[in-house]
Amino acid sequence: MKFVENQPSDDTLDLVCRMCPVHLLEPGDKLRCLKKGQVLEVLTDYDGALEDIPNWCKKCGEEFIGIEEDDDCYKLYIKKTK
Amino acid sequence: MKTVYMDHAAATPVRKQVVEAMLPYFDEHFGNPSTVYDMGSRIKHVIDEQRATVAELIGAKAGEIIFTSSGAEANNLAIKGIGLARQKKGKHIIISAIEHHSVLNSARFLERMDFEVTFLQVDQHGLVDPERLSRAIRPETILVSIMHANNEIGTIEPISDLSAICREKGVVFHTDAVATVGNIPVDVNELNVDLLSLSGVSLGAPKGIGALYFRNNLRLMPLIHGGIQESGRRAGTENVPAIVGLGKASELAAQELPHKAEHVKELRDRLVTGVHGRIEQVKYTGHPEKRLPGHASFCIEAIEGEALVFMLSQKGIYVNTGSACASKALKTSPVLVAIGVPPDLAQGSAVFTLNGTNTVDEIQYVLDQLPVAVEKLRSLSPIWRTKTAA
Numbered sequence: 001m002k003f004v005e006n007q008p009s010d011d012t013l014d015l016v017c018r019m020c021p022v023h024l025l026e027p028g029d030k031l032r033c034l035k036k037g038q039v040l041e042v043l044t045d046y047d048g049a050l051e052d053i054p055n056w057c058k059k060c061g062e063e064f065i066g067i068e069e070d071d072d073c074y075k076l077y078i079k080k081t082k
Numbered sequence: 083m084k085t086v087y088m089d090h091a092a093a094t095p096v097r098k099q100v101v102e103a104m105l106p107y108f109d110e111h112f113g114n115p116s117t118v119y120d121m122g123s124r125i126k127h128v129i130d131e132q133r134a135t136v137a138e139l140i141g142a143k144a145g146e147i148i149f150t151s152s153g154a155e156a157n158n159l160a161i162k163g164i165g166l167a168r169q170k171k172g173k174h175i176i177i178s179a180i181e182h183h184s185v186l187n188s189a190r191f192l193e194r195m196d197f198e199v200t201f202l203q204v205d206q207h208g209l210v211d212p213e214r215l216s217r218a219i220r221p222e223t224i225l226v227s228i229m230h231a232n233n234e235i236g237t238i239e240p241i242s243d244l245s246a247i248c249r250e251k252g253v254v255f256h257t258d259a260v261a262t263v264g265n266i267p268v269d270v271n272e273l274n275v276d277l278l279s280l281s282g283v284s285l286g287a288p289k290g291i292g293a294l295y296f297r298n299n300l301r302l303m304p305l306i307h308g309g310i311q312e313s314g315r316r317a318g319t320e321n322v323p324a325i326v327g328l329g330k331a332s333e334l335a336a337q338e339l340p341h342k343a344e345h346v347k348e349l350r351d352r353l354v355t356g357v358h359g360r361i362e363q364v365k366y367t368g369h370p371e372k373r374l375p376g377h378a379s380f381c382i383e384a385i386e387g388e389a390l391v392f393m394l395s396q397k398g399i400y401v402n403t404g405s406a407c408a409s410k411a412l413k414t415s416p417v418l419v420a421i422g423v424p425p426d427l428a429q430g431s432a433v434f435t436l437n438g439t440n441t442v443d444e445i446q447y448v449l450d451q452l453p454v455a456v457e458k459l460r461s462l463s464p465i466w467r468t469k470t471a472a
Contacts, residue, residue: 015314017167017301022314072170 001050004066007077009041010034016045016073023049024056027078031062034080039065042076050074083398086444090284090376091233091261091435092402096327097286103330104288107323115320116309129320132329136293139332140259140278141269148294148302148312149325153260153281154184156294157227159305159316160256160277161188164225165197166303168254172222173197178210178239179420180232185258189227202228207369208237208421216247223253230259230268230278234404234417234433235368236377238262245274254300260284260292264335265374265437266343270295282324287331291324342438346376349436349445353378356449361456365427367418376436381423384466385459387431393455399448402433426465 013030015023023044030040042053050067053076057064065077087095107128113121115129134144150156165175177189179201189199200218204210210228219226226248231238241257248255256277262268263278264285270278277300282291296302308317357364363383382390387403394401404415418428434448460466 014299014301017163017303018314019304019307019310019317020314022310025310 001054002064002066004068004077007041007065007068007075008039009077010038012041012043014043015049016043018044018046020046020048021052024052027053027056028060031078031080036080036082038080040078040080042078043070043073044076045073049076053078084447085398085400086440086447087400088434088436088440088444088448089400089402090437091433093283093289094286094437095439096288097331097334099334100287100327100330104323104327107326111322115322116311125322129322129325132325132332135329136280136332137295139268139336140263140280140295141271142295143298145313146270146295146298148296148315149320149328150292150294150316151290151321153258153279153283153292154182155305156279156281156292157182157184157258157260158188159294159302160279160296161185161225161227162192162305163302164254164256164277164300165192167301168224169197172220172224174200174220174223175225175227176200176202176215176218176223177227178202178204178229180204180208180235180417181227181229182233182258182260185227185229204420206422207372208232208235208367208417209369209372210239210244212240212243212247215244216251219247219251219253223251225254225256227256227258229261230257230273231261231266231374231377232368232417233261233435234415234431235379235421236261236373237369238266238372238374240372241273241275245276249274261374264331264339265346265376267339276300282328282331285328285331285335287328288324291321291328293328338438343375345438346436346440349440349442350376350378350434352442352445353434353436353448356445357452360449360453365423367421367423367431374435376440378434378436380430380432381418381427382430382432382456383427384463384469385430385456387429389459390430390432390455393459394448394451397451397455399451402435403431404433 054064063079063081068075115126133147137144245255254276257275258279260281263280276297278295306317365381367379414425414428
């Protein structure tokens with residue numbers, strides 16, 4: 001698991017309080033609206049996402065940058081590479 | 083026997099066009115919207131179209147609507163969903179003392195989880211004072227819920243004034259608009275609310291369907307866990323026919339609203355004038371002007387509201403005493419207590435809620451029958467006998 005601090009991002013997807021597997025469905029839609037090289041910040045309180053999102057990035061060919069732990073959620077960063 | 087229905091706050095008949103729109107979704111288009119094949123995805127698309135139609139009725143965006151099983155569920159989701167999602171920010175919520183039981187009891191549920199609830203008092207017409215709300219807000223206040231209009235006394239609250247205070251102080255604002263959506267114009271942007279509940283029951287849609295509007299960036303803890311229906315905010319296979327019914331009813335309501343309010347207000351005023359002219363010792367409850375156009379509520383001295391409702395029903399007239407869900411409890415209405423009606427007078431509560439289908443003839447029939455029923459009940463009342471003998 002890669003940890004980051006103060007990672008800048010171009011857009012945020014807030015999935016806090018949303019049910020699994022929304023965290024595997026909505027990042028793809030959101031990334032489609034970003035340009036290559038831009039970074040998406042995904043906020044979630046679902047522990048399973050810490051494993052699922054890096055694996056999803058690998059499968060989809062996107063770059064997983066890392067995780068930052070906040071007071072009430074996790075922040076996961078994905079760089080659009082396709 | 084003639085039938086005159088004047089309890090539209092409790093339920094409205096499902097419109098013919100609504101039933102027709104719903105029917106194909108029981109058999110012809112029965113697929114599960116979550117399936118990936120076209121039979122399901124087509125229905126998912128239909129649900130999203132209905133979402134857009136319901137949103138349009140209240141000036142919202144389609145993505146800001148969650149379908150629920152009722153207005154009560156929408157209220158539960160708003161109060162508990164926001165309370166649980168924001169509890170790290172604070173555990174204080176404010177509701178008015180005249181909220182519907184689905185708001186009141188959701189707040190009491192949170193009280194059991196160490197939340198603190200302030201029940202805001204109202205004036206003699208049932209109005210919440212914005213100044214009083216402002217004073218009640220604390221740094222740990224996370225949610226305020228004030229109903230748009232009260233179903234028992236018809237008073238319309240100054241929602242945009244109240245929500246402006248909350249917006250300034252960074253507090254989430256919810257309004258229960260079950261009594262208003264479909265009866266008066268409702269726009270979430272004009273009201274400046276974060277969440278708003280509505281129900282099919284008051285719209286000419288079937289029972290068993292409601293919706294919660296929520297501003298897109300709000301975090302909301304789901305109450306029903308499972309699949310990712312409603313974007314992962316409310317699990318359970320969608321009630322597609324009822325959603326289609328709510329969509330159709332919303333479309334019709336949007337077309338009819340401009341004319342409907344004027345018509346029902348005229349009928350209501352005729353009823354109110356007639357009641358005051360024919361029956362003595364009657365108190366008109368709620369605000370005299372700031373009230374729902376089709377709403378007339380009275381407290382009639384020295385009678386029991388339940389007995390009056392029963393007697394009128396024997397003449398084919400259907401009205402209510404208090405709210406539909408609370409009137410069976412044989413308890414003095416907390417709403418009437420909150421506006422300062424003495425408990426003995428509050429027993430004689432009668433609520434008439436009209437809609438566009440009521441007629442002048444029906445009003446006349448009620449005005450002919452109501453005084454007869456009241457006189458009969460009063461003749462059996464020792465309180466009335468003592469009073470008139472004195």
